[in-house]
Amino acid sequence: MQKILYFGRLSDVTGKSEELLDIPVTVETAGALREWLDTRFDASGALLDPTVRIAIDSEITFDSAPVHDATEIAFMPPVGGG
């Protein structure tokens, strides 16, 4: 079970700011997780946008990063500043 966070406008797309999920074993990387979640939420590519960065356990990472050892995975659209 992993905690997934959706920040900024993505929370409007997914209808939630966080959730606990069992990521399927076939979804091995951050990039694959993007695609799986985008389909799951019918998000029309909102999660695939390259400006949306992924942080695994508070470290910004690449789409090739493995996800199954992660505790917390965050989807971060461009920051709005303070």
Next chain:
Amino acid sequence: MLRISTDPIDTSHELRQFEKLADRAGGIVTFSGQVRPHASKGAVTTLFLQAYSPLTESGIESAIAEARTKWALDQVLVLHRTGEMSPGDTIVFVATASKHRRAAFEAADFLMDYLKTAAVFWKKEKTETGAYWIEPRDEDYKDAARWAEKEPV
């Protein structure tokens, strides 16, 4: 020093505390940013600000550390509010203390440019016409780019 909180910022109180902390510095500069009553899409009813700990904190701490390498600063304070705010509320308070006023002014300006463009916050403005997520304006990026080649004072 950095503090991110949903609590309101009392700027007078914070300035007094900072003056005690920096009583030998010589010069103090402060900046307070408030929620604007008007946005491009109409009158603002509320502003919602979201942070992601500890990424938000570590980013701002890095900006403070960079400011300390660029300018001789005795003390630095950054306070930032998150959660829901109303027009006129203080969102951000930055204070810098230095022997030289220019260093204090420039460091505060530099930190505000970081906070406006690169700090890990997401911002949603609710106006009379709807709610909108806000991204930095082009002029905010231009302001932040001014510091790229800045030599230490």
